[in-house]
Amino acid sequence: MSAIPQSDHDRRKQISVRGIAEFHNVAEVMKTFNRHLHFTLVKDRNVATPRDYYFALAHTVRDHLTGRWIRTQQSWYNKDPKRIYYLSLEYYMGRSLTNTMINLGIQSECDEALYQLGLDIEELEELEEDAGLGNGGLGRLAACFLDSMATVGLAAYGYGIRYEYGIFAQRIKNGEQIEEPDDWLRYGSPWEKARPEFALPVNFYGRVEETPKGKKWVDTQIVFAMPYDNPIPGFKNNVVNTLRLWAAKSPVSFNLRFFNDGDYIQAVLDRTFAENISKVLYPNDNFFEGKELRLKQEYFMVAATLQDIVRRFKASKFGSRDAVRTNFDIFPDKVAIQLNDTHPSLAIPELMRILVDIEGLSWDKAWDVTTRTCAYTNHTVLPEALERWPCSMLDYLLPRHLQIIYEINMQHLQAVEKKWPGDWDRMRRMSLVEEYGEKRINMAHLCIVGSHAVNGVAALHSDILKKEVYDFYEMMPEKFQNKTNGITPRRWLLLCNPGLSDVIAEKIGENWIVHLEELAKLKQFAKDPGFMRAVQTVKAENKMRLATLLNEEYGIQINAASMFDIQVKRIHEYKRQLLNCLHIITLYNRIKRNPTAPFVPRTIMIGYHMAKKIIKLICAVGHVINSDPIVGDKLKVIYLENYRVTLAEKIIPAADLSEQISTAGTEASGTGNMKFMLNGALTIGTLDGANVEMMEEMGRENIFIFGMTVDEVEDLKRRGYNAWDYYNRNPELKQCIDQIQGGFFSPGNPDEFKDIANMLMHHDRFLLFADFDSYIKCQEAVSALYLNQAEWTSKAIMNIASSGKFSSDRTISEYARQIWGVEPCWDKLPDPSESAPLDVKK
Structure with a gap:
């Protein structure tokens, strides 16, 4: 691996939350690193590969863990x-590498030691699976x-x-x-x-x-x-x-x-x-x-x-x-x-x-x-x-356990019978054993x-x-x-967004790292011009970094000044990536209808596994939009391949807008919503899961809420949801569905996405069309606000400052x-x- 030619200042910013590397510690890290390269990996610098260097560094860091690990178990034994x-x-x-260095407080020593050895620590971090x-x-x-x-x-x-x-x-x-x-x-x-x-x-x-x-x-x-x-x-x-x-x-x-x-x-x-x-x-x-x-x-x-x-x-x-x-x-x-x-x-x-x-x-x-x-x-x-x-599978695989479950159920139903004598329907509903169809637990x-x-x-x-x-x-x-x-602020702010961590630490110290509620102290700076500028600078740097990465990964030139509009979660009908897709098509059609009209540029990113037909539609829509010279850099659509924790750590700090658009009553909580909020993205979302509590913490004026409530969803289902009513009433929605159904996005196979259109028109449990109009209008409010960067940044700071409740430290303390x-x-x-x-x- 070649030495790094940049100057010390260009190479990396020594952020305040990492502390200063002490000379004797740096020397010790270098010594341990070389020892592991030699004795653990049985290599010297002439034949060692970057992966060998990663393993030598990981073993060096693990050495700092081992004593603490043994002593912790000893402490639990004694207490x-x-x-x-x-x-x-x-x-x-x-x-694990970066997270471990941060939690042990040895990141700056390791960084400096590897620099002195002519190695790039970030390059080694990228080699970890x-x-x-x-x-x-x-x-x-x-x-x-x-x-x-x-x-x-x-x-x-x-x-x-x-x-x-x-x-x-x-x-x-x-x-x-x-x-x-x-x-x-x-x-x-x-x-x-x-x-x-x-x-x-x-x-x-x-x-x-x-x-x-x-x-x-x-x-x-x-x-x-x-x-x-x-x-x-x-x-x-x-x-x-x-x-x-x-x-x-x-x-x-x-x-x-x-x-x-x-x-x-x-x-x-x-x-x-x-x-x-x-x-x-x-x-x-x-x-x-x-x-x-x-x-x-x-x-x-x-x-x-x-x-x-x-x-x-x-x-x-x-x-x-x-x-x-x-x-x-x-x-x-x-x-x-x-x-x-x-x-x-x-x-x-x-x-x-x-x-x-x-x-x-x-x-x-x-x-x-x-x-x-x-x-x-x-x-x-x-x-x-x-x-x-x-029950047949349990009886075959775990016969004793099935007996025990039956006994648990018998005693449980005796208690139900005692409380509600003769209520056989209630006993059927409360039984651990479902008798209708195949007998199941x-x-x-x-x-x-x-x-x-x-x-x-x-x-x-x-x-x-x-x-x-x-x-x-x-x-x-x-x-x-x-x-x-909740989410851990160590990985989801300190590790993935060191620039923002530093800006926060300069204002309110470092206690927020383990007491995230201290971020509330930032509320007083929500309109402070200097702090707003610092937050904007960090966001711009994170966006530029992501744009460079995506250009390398996908070969797409991204306008880093555009709004980064991101939905990264499992592809599932209830999470409604299709609603996002309908919005993308609507924006595309508006640009095509009137190419010279003012338009707030967006880069829309969607990512995660499964639901192959939906993925294929998103990719097809993206291909049409990204290839259209009339659209230019006003609108770009990227399907994020192989989304995982490591990619999330790069995407979330760069997001401007977080999409949390599940049908009200279907998303249990969400935690991605909290990660985006903590990193200063604004949320467009329904009143579902933890979005409700996020809104309570930050105030409704700092989040974009649209769509039906849980009660309204249940009321619509009772009355009967008819997708045709919405389709016939809204010309933009009708155009989107006609394009999907008619092969506009799949000219080589006009029937490719007929099943998706058919599902939306006839079998949609998650009521996309009912929220479509509200979603589109809310997205217009998002674009309007994005034009006023001072106001947008002020709301972003209010998001960060209101994130304290959503630390997993608070959640775990409540469990405890x-x-x-x-x-x-x-x-x-x-x-x-x-x-x-x-x-x-x-």
């Missing part, structure tokens, strides 16, 4: 606090929560699956989505530590046997769960928690049938079937697909995790160092299990199985322990997203019954949740809570106090350099 276990099938972590072990909001929320749990000093553990292949890499070829495997581990990960000595057995299949001591699950097939530990550092507090991800490993024993047949090779080859469990992440978001492999993944993670939890509970310090804790009465005082949606719902019957079948507790005592330990976060009320597992009902707390993820969503499961709410209202989602019964702590742990670490039980 014996209540431990928090966050169970999630998804963790959308992104990259994203850990894309999630689909979208739910998985990214889990990642933010891990960061916050470490930062507010909780003894917390994340548990999930180490998918060999994460969310697929997306390529767009001729306007169509092509999926490529995300082989994120092909070079290995410098952050994980394999722990084969802690591998645990997980059982499948088999049968249940009655014994004098109770029921026993026998004749099972065993798969081993091997843990890989990933460090999760808090922000400058010396706390390093653990994310433990399980990989499936085949047992050592072979299938004897093959041995008897002498087919040793086949016996070895069959071992791979067990290892398929952790092979690939299911790429479905807000859609339930009942496949046996998915159910296996869910139980695999839960079974391994609960064994680990019980082992750690028993081995905890208790009186003397070697005493084993066997009193399960105190289990809920020492253990909190948070279920991230219904994917880990089998934790409830699995904990019951452990307590009753293995530990010998009575059913009633085990049920009391289980419900006081478990809590459930609901992420959606969309019917197609709800998990309903066929409703996993959301299992979670509600088996948990002591049930929370939605925004105030509006939590209210809708109570209505959707009103029978349960009426029976046990004390269980239902709201925990509005109101669900888990622990108190957040911002104290620093002792620095590990102060004394040698002692032996510690993991």
Whole structure:
């Protein structure tokens, strides 16, 4: 890698929140870097590649983590606090290098050390693979929560699956989505530590046997769960928690049938079937697909995790160092299990199985322990997203668990019958077992019954949740809570937008990094000319940087002075990317009708996976618009290929306008909306999810709200929604649909998008046309305001200053106090350099 020719000043701005690099620390980093290049990677500078340099840097940074990591676990062992276990099938972590340097406070030392070695740290950072072990909001929320749990000093553990292949890499070829495997581990990960000595057995299949001591699950097939530990550092507090991800490993024993047949090779080859469990992440978001492999993944993670939890509970310090804790009465005082949606719902019957079948507790005592330990976060009320597992599949794969679920259901329905005698319809609605059609278990009902707390993820969503499961709410209202989602300000401001972080720090100091509510101090500067200029400069620099990147990636010249209008989220009908597309077509038609009329230039960017026909339409519309010389640089449309955490970190700081346009009542919360707000984009959105609370925080004058409310949506559905009424009433809408249907955007195949037009005209559950007119008028108000940059910037500052509530630190503190019964702590742990670490039980 070549040395960097720029001057010190051009090379990088030493921003204030990074601090000044001290000489002895820089020297130590250089020494450690060279040692790792030599001893860990077995390379010298003559043959080392940029990737070798990345790994040497990552190992150097990890060295700074290791002492803190050991000392943190030692501290939890010695203090014996209540431990928090966050169970999630998804963790959308992104990259770790920069985030780790920031949280450890060693970014400036590493930057300076690599500069002195003639290396570009930003070039090395780009070589890290994203850990894309999630689909979208739910998985990214889990990642933010891990960061916050470490930062507010909780003894917390994340548990999930180490998918060999994460969310697929997306390529767009001729306007169509092509999926490529995300082989994120092909070079290995410098952050994980394999722990084969802690591998645990997980059982499948088999049968249940009655014994004098109770029921026993026998004749099972065993798969081993091997843990890989990933460090999760808090922000400058010396706390390093653990994310433990399980990989499936085949047992050592072979299938004897093959041995008897002498087919040793086949016996070895069959071992791979067990290892398929952790092979690939299911790429479905807000859609339930009942496949046996998915159910296996869910139980695999839960079974391994609960064994680990019980082992750690028993081995905890208790009186003397070697005493084993066997009193399960105190289990809920020492253990909190948070279920991230219904994917880990089998934790409830699995904990019951452990307590009753293995530990010998009575059913009633085990049920009391289980419900006081478990809590459930609901992420959606969309019917197609709800998990309903066929009883036949559960009986085949997990026969003991199905028995336990039936017993839970029987006792639950007895309680319902006692409260509402003879109300058979209510009992049918509240049953965990759905009898109509194929017999299924409703996993959301299992979670509600088996948990002591049930929370939605925004105030509006939590209210809708109570209505959707009103029978349960009426029976046990004390269980239902709201925990509005949040985002970590470390990754989503400090890391991704250092320029803005610096401008803020110069005005109000740095305390906002862990107390985001302090951003409210910026409100007094919303009309301060100097501060407004500084914010405008940072935004312009971020836009220029993104324009350069997109020109390199897509070959499209972007007008960096245009409004960057961005919608990046999973392509799903309820998120209404098609409504955005109709607006794009409307703008195009207006330019074509009157090319000389004043027009506020826009660059509209849409990105994410799935829903291939919608992606193809967006790409086709973009191709027509971007190729039209009459349009020029007034309007550009870009479909962002392979959108992921790392790309989000570049796009969000450059956004002017954030599109949050779901049908009211369908988006549980949203967290992208919070990231854009924190980085000074204005939002155009419906009164849905957390948009409602964002508006409450910043004032309605600082957000563009359009469209129907939840009540108006429900009223329209009751009255009957007829798309033709809107189509015939609005000439611009009619023109858009006619163009889509008539092949205007697909001249080579005029019928290409007929299905989309047909869906919008006849089967649209999400009522796009009903909000079209309101959306277009609101977009006109957006353009008008953009012409007044002073007013726009003032509102952007009000957005930033009103973001404090939406820190995941606040969210996690609420979970801690109101669900888990622990108190957040911002104290620093002792620095590990102060004394040698002692032996510690993991």
